Amino acid sequence: MQNITFQPGSLVSARGREWIVLPQSSDDTLHLRPLGATDDDATLIYLPIEPGPVGPATFPWPTAEQASNFAAGQLLRDALQLKLRTGAGPFRSFGNIAVEPRAYQLVPLLMALKQEVVRLLIADDVGIGKTIEAALIVRELLDRGEIIRMAVLCPPHLCEQWQRELKQRFHINAVVVRSTTANRLERGLPANQSVFEAYPFTVVSLDYIKSDRRRDEFQRACPECVIVDEAHTCTFSGQGKQKRYTLLKGLAEDTSRHMVLLTATPHSGDEEAFYNLLGLLHPEFRELKDIPSTSRKPLREQLANHFVQRRRPDIEEWQDRNVFPERLSAEITYKLTGDWGRLFDEVLDYARDLVERAEGKGLLQQRMSWWAALALLRCISSSPAAAVNALRTRLHGTAPTDNVDAVEVELTLEEAEERGRERVLDGVEDDLSTQDIEPGARTEDGARLTELIDRAESLAGPAKDPKLKKLIDHLKELTEAGFQPVVFCRYIATAHYVADNLRTVFRNHQVTPVTGQFTPAEREAAVEAMGEAEPRILVATDCLSEGINLQNLFTAVVHYDLSWNPTRHEQREGRVDRFGQKAREVRTTMLYGQDNPVDGAVLQVILRKAESIRKELGVLVPMPDDQGKLTQALVGAVLLRKGTTTARVPQLGLDFGDPELSIDTAWTSAREKAAKNRTLFAQRRLKPEDVLPEWQKTLAVLGGEADVERFIKRVAQQLGAPLEETAKGTATHWKLHASSLPAAVRERLEGEGLAGTLRIDFHQPPAPGTQFIHRTHPLVSVLADFLLETALDYASIEADTTLDAVARAGAIFTGAVETRTTVLLVRLRHQLTVSHRGQSRLLLCEETLTVGLEAGNESTPLEEASARALMTAEPARNMPPPLRDQHIQRALAQLPGIQPTLEELARARAQQLLEDHRRVRVASDARGEYRVTPSLPVDIMGVFVLIPA
Known part of the structure; x- marks a missing residue:
């Protein structure tokens, strides 16, 4: 029985190979990772029954036989660097993510790491990258061992997007929990075990979890870290929202739970809701609503540590001016001419008749007639197809159908109001999937309706529909200028009508309609399939204004139907104009009827006012519309008294007098509140100089996009499968012919599902139809593994391998040095002990260093950047192999004398790592302790000698 205790980070020899001991090992059980591999390849050895001996191992030094050309040495350095998963930079997580965050996206992470328990409200503009910012925090807490479970709470239509982002970019495999998946997930679980205990990572629909029974279960089994997306939808009044708020308030009462709240509109015009949101961060923050302004300063300063809000212009100071494109906005108009104008006027008269005839009837009948009248105005303004569907659909609410005798469903007053708000106005923003169905407007006026339907059809x-003709003319201009447009419509019928007509005109374009008829997965698949086509036009309803990002495929947005909710316009445009858009210019266009009184009222009173406030304050301020009543009054002015702007809406029981004035007053109030809050909560923002050094240190340790690109191109060239550059439209990408690679590499790639010709890109967002190759992509891992095995163990490599691809030793004549210089590639391993909140964890950190030693001054290494630059030195002339081997042998003979210098370097790097971790993870109450111990001796991976030319 062995009595040796192996420390994490130490090397052991077992089963005929070398391994690194991992932190979760004990006296009896060793968790081991093969030398040069990742934690995914780890195995477990139970010492009492292990048949062979397990003993300490030392890393073998290079030999002259392992020499090759100098480029092969650079490949060894890149392979070592890109294989790191537990890098020794200030952040633990960056070796485990498949995205290279921009420096400004690190601000929320650094703010979070300053807190003992993370409580953060991220209120950045649409499209800046809140999902990435939140997931970075979670990944960092996971990799620091501070949490082991996490849940995302979000509106139902965002579940798949969150699941995909977590998996693809952060290697977190989460399950979606909603009514359609919960039974399957619960099947086979013990009676007393919750889904949230069985699955460590979940994405949970807010609508599923808010019911009393499920809420109680979730609160009992809730993970220690929660992200809440669209958090402002959990603080409004109304029964559904109230249940959501009750859920979050209960979760927040556990003071040890990490919570990250996300919203682009933290202040939605409802003061109570806004301070409820702040109260989720800390109960004291709700008091800011009532504290006199003279007494607020201490609490405001405390809030600044928990609240981050950036606008697009705020990003410019981050040396990131090219992150977002320039957005050029335009307006185009059409006229209600000829037969179409006459039909519009008759529909308007008919709608007015509907309302007048309902006077004196029951309240439900009055409200149904009112909503039917508004529906007709909305649908006739949208398209002939939407108007036909509205006129054909029973007033009492069957789904649109050609069967005019469809069964009626009698609605309650409350249901009628809800359906009207959803389908006639612009619905609620956290459930857009079913709100693009045309509302019913059919009454008993059989002959009159039949005539209107026939005329609309x-x-x-385009010959008779001036709105459609104007769209086609505008799309011709956009597509000829190279733009790929998305056309947003209000209703399903309009989207199909537009798409059908565009196909006849744009025959060489892929024209696809995507509406709420599709499931979320089908919508995503339909959009993704468009990546194969060039050029392309997408026609969508507002089901796509949230949930699916369109910046990879589209560069223009056309609002075919004006939204009556200004926030929706920003959401539509934010699908295309967002982080990751490669185009330098994005176009947005509003199309409206120059003489359409409905469009005119909405445009002047709602949309233009919203835009002027956005320009003035720099933030989007939602319209303060009391459940749509102001908008109803505004459109009612058009409906009831053509040519005037006053509206008495008896069915509402409200008299708005002049609705324009009422809306203007509400906007003014909202603007003043927003301006006050911008001032009140102006934060002491972290500046670039606070963040960029941490980012640059991390990139230096792990390598970034440029390092990945250089590595893959060089490996492919060395292994006989050089990359082929391909241009498609404006996008450039590469092809890798995997069939030309050595058999050992091909087999491993096939095991990862990578075979044949791979279309790849090295930068986010990738070109359509390509795979983004990041440092954690299987292609990088497979090639780096293969090179390291080739370098470390010739005997295990097949005969067809190109052995010159990678080298552990080399020597060249070069003009890059003035004195004989030895460059060592070394790998350092450190044990990082973290004591936090009463628990201690042992973590393993690794880094690859390039150490330059000039002859006669070996005790003082060159700066690391200078040494790394020497690895790219160009040979001045050929060096005969015997002379090369002689220089290498001489350098190898000096290694024992250099060991003290390397060990001193390892201790200095351990101290630097300790300082990095203490600096970025400072708990608010100063609890938490770090210790770093270097694992010695240092591994010497490569020896390269540079001789002055």
């Missing part, structure tokens, strides 16, 4: 097509 006869006016379809």
